[in-house]
Amino acid sequence: MQTCEEIYYKLESFKDSVKESLSEIEELDVTCKTNLQNYLNNMNSKNPTAIIKIQAIIDYMYERVNIGNWKEVKLFLRKTITIASYLKLVYHVKQADMLDDLFIKESYKIIDFGILFGCPLDREPKLLQNCASCFNDVSQPSFYNVCNDKCMVDSVQESIDFEHNKYSTHHLDVLDCPSMEHFYRNYILKEQPVILNNCINHWPALSKWKDINYLKKVAGSRTVPIELGRVYTDTDWTQKLMTVDEFISKHIYQCDSSTGYLAQYQLFEHIPELKKDISEPEYCCFSDDEEAIDIMAWFGPKGTISALHHDPKRNLLTQVIGEKRLFLFSPSDSDFLYPHEHELLNNTAQVDPREPDLEKYPKYKNATPFYCVLHPGQMLYIPPKWWHFVESLSISISVSFWWS
Incomplete structure (x- = not known):
């Protein structure tokens, strides 16, 4: 020691x-x-x-x-x-x-x-x-609280066909580890979303992050920003700094507390030890500039939501733990989704695709929604400006790779 x-x-x-x-x-x-x-x-x-x-x-x-x-x-x-x-x-x-x-x-x-x-x-x-x-070699058994619920896996068995019928949505293409050329020609150039299977089977995170005590040991004492509230468009939404240990105790396993979400955060720059458990997908090499890839972490309980929005960069949303369901819309559907008028929220839509209010948003019926449930080990390619609504169906950890 x-x-x-x-x-x-x-x-x-x-x-x-x-x-x-x-x-x-x-x-x-x-x-x-x-x-x-x-x-x-x-x-x-x-x-x-x-x-x-x-x-x-x-x-x-x-x-x-x-x-x-x-x-x-x-x-x-x-x-x-x-x-x-x-x-x-x-x-x-x-x-x-x-x-x-x-x-x-x-x-x-x-x-x-x-x-x-x-x-x-x-x-x-x-x-x-x-x-x-410099503190990694310090013996730590007493420095973090061991959680009895060691495994975070709470798999969701979702009937995709039922959901497609319920929401009148379309299927996304699903590919098994496609070649670089195929991915580039048919999805990068055409700006089409696609689900990719068997591309990250080598990631240690797929097994290591199932154990909550592993995460608590590596990151439990570290302070990170946590979003508090149902969705960032709500007036009572806020952020608070807390340790990962505190976040897990208060928000991952406590259903009666306010929703807490470690969202869109560069956790792997903050705690490089966790970056060893993942690797940059080779598909991110198709870039228009020399800028570094932004790697973001998303960690939260069942029910966390990212409102329907779009981003300026390409995104490989990679699911590590748990499941998320997503609704996606082409940029050509923007007028049917009723974006907020405020300049800070004009990349966010007012429509909730799970329960669209057609009396309030009648043009939504002209939109073409795509739907999927993302499972551990899968990646979803989201092209720039494609609208997407994301909801966690279980305790979930995802990693986003954003590049131009």
Whole structure:
């Protein structure tokens, strides 16, 4: 088992690259930057007031990044949060006497705040993720709660033909691991959705993620954003930061609590250990640019919903645990789906395809809905601008690969 001193020396190995990264926050005021530089230069000494003063810098940066539109926040402010979070972690470890439960949880809390509100440094893009890995060898049996319901598999036996008749929907093509050429010519170029079978049979996630205790051990102490509410278009919808352990306890197995959903989140950038359980499908290579593929995680209980909407990028929605049902519509059906008029929601439709109100939305009868139930091991290719409504039929974990 590691000691606090051993963890400190691992963290100290990033010191030089963090020092070099100070050039990336040149716009920072002189007082804050000088303080950060001094704390970097004197990391080896125990300074009882260091954490308080570093936290003051973090609080100041946090206030500044939360003013106005998040997309317009200056990067140097977020990079300052990253550097300050690293320093706070170092001094937290330096002042610790033992590796107890509270120490580990507080360490991850410091790291996760930096990941969530900071941003990568050019010279050390994975700084805080690498810091988190320094704690991987710590013996953890007492650091997370073992769940008696180890298996999350709750398979749904859905009569597809019945559902197609009920909703007057059309079938999607289903292919067994198609060739790259066939997929490109018939689905990428033609912008047609398709279900792909037997393409991810090699993923460790298909077996590992069935065990809830595996997820709790790897990610239980990590803080992530959770959506609270039935659907994001509702007025009472909100978000809250909580640990994965807390999310599982309150929202995966507690039916009487509000719906919680870890949705559209870059979990694998946050916790790289989980990324080892999946791999990028080769079909994502058909790209129009050099941008990196966005890999998003979706984890929630039965009943989570993504309202009918469309996205600008290509999407391979990959089902790992549980089942989801989807309704899809071509972009040519947009006028029949009654998109919201507000600019922030104009990619979201007002119609619920499960129970369309034809008196309120009479043009919906002209739409052509496609329907499918996605099972573990299947991928659904959703072309850009195709409308899709998604509902979890059981506890579900999915991974989306988005690319242009």
